[in-house]
Amino acid sequence: MAQEVRNCEQTKPAQLTEPKNSEEALRGWLVLDQIPHFGMGKLKKFQNLYNVPAHSLLTYSSSQLVDFGFDSAQVKAITSPDWRLIDNELNWLTSGNSRFAVHPEHPDFPVLLKETSRPPFVLFGWGNKKLLASNQIAMVGSRNPSHYGKSCGFDFAQGLARQGITVTSGLAMGIDTCAHQGALNVGGNTVAVLGSGLDNLYPKRNIRLAEEIVQNQGLVLSEFRANTKPTPHNFPRRNRIVSGLSLGVVVIEAAIRSGSLITAKYAIEQNREVFAIPGNINNPLSEGAHLLIKEGAKLVSKLEDITEEFQNLNSCVLKEYSENSEKSPTESLATDKLLDSVDYDVTALDVVIQRSDMPIKVVLAQLLEYELRGLVVSVSGGYIKLRGK
Structure with missing residues (x-):
């Protein structure tokens, strides 16, 4: 099994505390986030090589940074950051309810995501912050699914949510939408991870869904600045967070070349479980899931095919649920x-x-x-x- 499910004590609502000088620490991470072609992987290498804390990078002179191997654009971003952009993000955080930001040194940064090779420098949130510490399973698939695919997404999301599992997806049309709606339909938890900023919700047709998620104690997340527009290269970046937050990824109706298979690839790299729901062999949207099954993903035909892979899952149920013995x-x-x-x-x-x-x-x-x-x-x-x- 790829990841242990957090025990019941860990999933209970905790008192979320802010570290001392939290704004100063966040400012430092926002500066690091401005450095071009520089992510957590390179920062970790720098820290390991010189045995220094992350923020020490911001204290060096231009010549020292050049000696460390930083190029001119990176040196400029470190020594002369755009404070206007940073102030804009800090103003966004304080200008609305249920807004927050966490970084890898923050106590509320998601544990599983932090363990990945490329976690974001900053993760912006809108909604229920406590869900960052919940057991999550991602559901992804086609933006134009069949009725069968929509039904699978909705029903499996309902089943997972009824067992106290947070359903995580990307707010896209299609399977993502069905997954979020399925969880909401039974009063469950759901997390949406965006490929745009939280002040630029995308797709526009799902703005109401995002609002409904937050109103129902769910959570919307993004690593991008609040006003960031959706661009094609943002979505593969988003996908690594969807899988990184989760114990496993369920793929429903995906073409061979699709964002869903990119998410599955990230899940494999992150040592997560990968599940695939089979479909009609004549449907091109089934090819991605069938390929994953051939390559070792677990074939799913019922909810238990997912839940049996995680130890102690049943003992960590957050909501009591039992089916009526008499049929309606x-x-x-x-x-x-x-x-x-x-x-x-x-x-x-x-x-x-x-x-x-x-x-x-x-x-x-x-x-x-x-x-x-x-x-x-x-x-x-x-x-x-x-x-x-």
Whole structure:
């Protein structure tokens, strides 16, 4: 197993304290964050080579920095940082509720993320800071998933959230959205990691979702300055944080060349568990998940395939959850002959009629009722039964 789940004491809400001179420390990390082509990996090498604390880098003269191997642009960023940008970030932190920033020396910086090779210098947050210390599992996938993919994302997120696990994703359209919504639907915890700044939420269509996450004790995170615009190279950087925060990554419907497989690659490098939900072999969006399974990712067909990989997970449940022994009226419908005639892939109406051996008027009336109950969805070419129904 890649990572031990934090014990119950660690996941209980803790008193979050700020270190002395916290603003001064944060300013130092914001200066380090301005250095071009310089990340935590290079900083660690510098510290190990010269056996000095991180902030000592900011005390050296230009000539000393040149001797250390820094180029002219890096020297300028260290000796003459843009204090205006730094003041803007500090002003952002104090101009709204539930805003914070943590750095690798801050006591609330996520432990798993800090252990990765390239954690961010600064992580900005909006929402419930306590979720930084929660057990997280990431869910990622296509921005244009099938109905099957959407259903998988929503249902598995609900299941994880019901067990007290925080569902982490990237706020993108598609699977990310379904994962966040699934967790919220059962009152669970969810974390969204952005490829833009927290004052420039992206995609715009999910601004309301981000607000809903925060309003429901969730958390939105970014390593980028508050007003940073979304650019293509930001999203692979974002993906390493999604996986770095998490105990494992679940991939649902991803093409061979996709951001989801980049996230899975980061997860492997970070020694995280990788899970993949299989799909239709004729669907190009299934190719990425199937490739991961061939390469050793765990095939997932039920929630227990994920949870059994983590020790003590059941003993750390944050919310009591048990299924009713008696089926609800909605659940009882899932066993009848007509619903059994609809597949998880597109099923033509005439096939449903033939399988169920029922009159067309009755079939249409029942299918409409099933749609209203969320048991099936009408699509071009027929109907699809939603997973878990």
